[in-house]
Amino acid sequence: MEGEEADPERVARTILLDQLTGRARSRKELADKLASRDVPEEVATRLLDRFEEVGLVDDEAFARMWVDGRRSSKGLARRALGHELRRKGIDAPTVEAALDEVDPDDERETARVLVRRKLRSMQGLETAVATRRLVGMLARKGYGSGVAYAVVAEELRRDREGGDDDELLDGLDGAGEDFGL
Known part of the structure; x- marks a missing residue:
């Protein structure tokens, strides 16, 4: 032998x-x-x-499974998921087909859940600091700046019930510049 x-x-x-x-x-x-x-x-x-x-x-089934799994386990947005799939050699039409199955409302709700979870560890931080950190976390997961800022503003407002909305909006001014948003 x-x-x-x-x-x-x-x-x-x-x-x-x-x-x-x-x-x-x-x-x-x-x-x-x-x-x-x-x-x-x-x-x-x-x-x-x-x-x-x-x-x-089956690259199509793989792409759908990857999107479902990574969305539920990591809370990734369409942009990050598309990047991962392309790195794995999935062609553009297959990537788009898999990402088309992601409902924008579900994506926004996932962002909301991520922000709520992270907010628990941010009690006592200034609004501007919390905003910057939360928007940065969402940006790293592939969320666009519009969705990130809107969700963070809504959740900070909800979390700080009755807080001064002007203070909240002041905390948003320029915070995205740190992340290139």
Whole structure:
């Protein structure tokens, strides 16, 4: 057995099945893994095509699952989700189709939940400081400045019930500049 070389197709099939055991992966992720293990390109392409035919590799299903999972676990917005999917090799039409399933109202509600959760640890901070930190947190999760500022203002107003609205609005003036918003 020592002089025998392993069958590249068998090796590639084992790699693919191992990779798909833990979670779904994009075709590009699997192709990159096969390339890193020196599987010949023609073998990799043939097996990946076959895995797509039988439904084990499906970039559309992967993209939908990724969007659902990352939205619920990390609270990411469409922009951040799109960036992650493109990094995983998902083509633009598939990314757009998966992101089209995200309801803007649901995205805004997710931002609201994130702000409420973070507000618990910000008691006693000045409005401007809390605003800057909360908008920054939402920006890092891919939320646009318009949504971020609106949600933060609403939640700070709600949290500080009856606080001076002028003070709240003053806290918003220029806070986005720190984040390039």
